[in-house]
Amino acid sequence: MELWPGAWTVLLLLLLLLLPTLWFCAPSAKYFFKMAFYNGWILFLAVLAIPVCAVRGRNVENMKILRLMLLHLKYLYGIRVEVRGTHHFPASQPYVVVSNHQSSLDLLGMMEVLPGRCVPIAKRELLWAGSAGLACWLAGVIFIDRKRTGDAISVMSEVAQTLLTQDVRVWVFPEGTRNHNGSMLPFKRGAFHLAVQAQVPIVPIVMSSYRDFYCKKERRFTSGRCQVRVLPPVPTEGLTPDDVPALADGVGHSMLTVFQDISSDSRGGGDCLKTPGVAGEARL
Numbered sequence: 001m002e003l004w005p006g007a008w009t010v011l012l013l014l015l016l017l018l019l020p021t022l023w024f025c026a027p028s029a030k031y032f033f034k035m036a037f038y039n040g041w042i043l044f045l046a047v048l049a050i051p052v053c054a055v056r057g058r059n060v061e062n063m064k065i066l067r068l069m070l071l072h073l074k075y076l077y078g079i080r081v082e083v084r085g086t087h088h089f090p091a092s093q094p095y096v097v098v099s100n101h102q103s104s105l106d107l108l109g110m111m112e113v114l115p116g117r118c119v120p121i122a123k124r125e126l127l128w129a130g131s132a133g134l135a136c137w138l139a140g141v142i143f144i145d146r147k148r149t150g151d152a153i154s155v156m157s158e159v160a161q162t163l164l165t166q167d168v169r170v171w172v173f174p175e176g177t178r179n180h181n182g183s184m185l186p187f188k189r190g191a192f193h194l195a196v197q198a199q200v201p202i203v204p205i206v207m208s209s210y211r212d213f214y215c216k217k218e219r220r221f222t223s224g225r226c227q228v229r230v231l232p233p234v235p236t237e238g239l240t241p242d243d244v245p246a247l248a249d250g251v252g253h254s255m256l257t258v259f260q261d262i263s264s265d266s267r268g269g270g271d272c273l274k275t276p277g278v279a280g281e282a283r284l
């Protein structure tokens with residue numbers, strides 16, 4: 001079925017007009033509406049970004065354009081993002097960023113601190129997410145096929161070369177998937193192999209638990225506060241592949257400690273334990 005091109009604009013305007021009715025909706029309806037708008041809005045922004053990015057072709061500098069286009073999302077959703085530790089980013093050298101992955105809302109914190117010439121490693125499926133996939137491709141996002149470990153590893157090895165020859169940084173979610181249940185999943189080792197192969201530092205970034213304002217399980221999405229901490233870089237000079245397991249465990253452990261520390265009541269955000277608005281009270 002062909003849709004008249006203007007129909008998309010009309011649909012979007014209707015969606016915007018419907019926004020005030022959100023006030024009267026049940027929390028779960030609000031949740032669905034806010035998530036649908038989040039994805040729809042990103043798809044729409046990507047449509048705007050594509051022609052601008054296409055001028056340069058596939059280029060990591062295009063990531064700046066996506067970042068600028070997404071920075072307002074936190075205001076739209078009433079999320080206060082508090083960043084600390086950006087001075088820890090090494091000034092002018094390649095490195096590997098690793099951060100925890102709770103939800104697609106991570107884009108908010110990510111865009112807040114994303115350094116120059118830094119591209120995320122993403123699952124291949126994102127490439128097929130319509131305009132967002134194309135915008136990601138134009139911005140140099142690296143896609144891996146998680147179902148084919150061998151292929152994913154060879155892409156990561158190529159990335160180790162690119163880091164050095166083209167002076168880029170990469171952002172990896174070492175949990176390998178979104179993790180809604182608080183705490184952190186055991187880290188996969190690809191990011192650490194990559195850093196050791198290129199002999200570049202690892203910069204860990206921790207985003208606090210979203211449970212005060214967002215819980216997928218409870219269909220709850222309100223406004224709130226998120227802390228983003230950039231931790232001191234971990235050097236990998238002189239390390240070999242044999243050191244990777246200890247390196248991954250060490251970085252994972254220090255990130256988990258910070259995650260628990262900045263996720264308000266130190267329980268790490270497990271399973272949206274807290275009733276919204278009732279400080280420190282567990283819902284077990």
Ligand SMILES: CCCCCCCCCCCCCC(=O)SCCNC(=O)CCNC(=O)[C@H](O)C(C)(C)COP(=O)(O)OP(=O)(O)OC[C@H]1O[C@@H](n2cnc3c(N)ncnc32)[C@H](O)[C@@H]1OP(=O)(O)O
Binds near residue numbers: 069135136193
């Ligand atoms: C306006 C529009 C805007 C649009 C939005 C823009 C922003 C977009 C943001 C998008 C954000 C999107 C966010 C997303 O999409 S997140 C999802 C995608 N990202 C990832 O999965 C990254 C993390 N994953 C890994 O690092 C995994 O390890 C990989 C994928 C590589 C393999 O995983 P898999 O589960 O298959 O296997 P395994 O981990 O058990 O490893 C098997 C063995 O291989 C060893 N090994 C691993 N790697 C290497 C290596 N390089 N050299 C040598 N060896 C290596 C490893 O040590 C292990 O051996 P051993 O230790 O057991 O002996």
Ligand SMILES: CCCCCCCC/C=C\CCCCCCCC(=O)OC[C@@H](O)COP(=O)(O)O
Binds near residue numbers: 101105123132178
């Ligand atoms: C015309 C085609 C329409 C396609 C509709 C696609 C809807 C989604 C569109 C836009 C959303 C863009 C948000 C991109 C950033 C979020 C990336 C993300 O969080 O990826 C998930 C990945 O880390 C782990 O995936 P899994 O938890 O393993 O699963």
